[in-house]
Amino acid sequence: MATPRASILTLLLHHGLQWFGEVIKTLRRLWLEVTGTVFLALALYAGAGTLREWRAYGQGSSLWRLGSSVFVLVMMLGFGLYSFWKARRIR
Secondary structure, eight states, X not given: OHHHHHHHHHHHHHHHHHHHHHHHHHXXXXXXXXXXXXXXXXXXXXXXXXXXXXXXXXXXXXXXHHHHHHHHHHHHHHHHHHHHHHHHHOO
8 A cells, every 4th residue: 555655755756846947947047037137237338338438539538448338338238148048048
């Protein structure tokens, strides 16, 4: 009589682990989407700074400031898009 009880416990353990794996996968995807959103928001903020530096460069400002602003913009945009791309790849 111990066999049916053991198989039920094994079945519950198996499905519990499957459920836990799905929860972890969902939380990982949510984390990647949230960080992607944060990076895209930072890219938007950096875009405004880049536009401001572009206008200042036209009036004689330093090329270094414009270049670093463009670098931060591209980096934040890249991180944000990569995070969403990686979240989409999770199955």
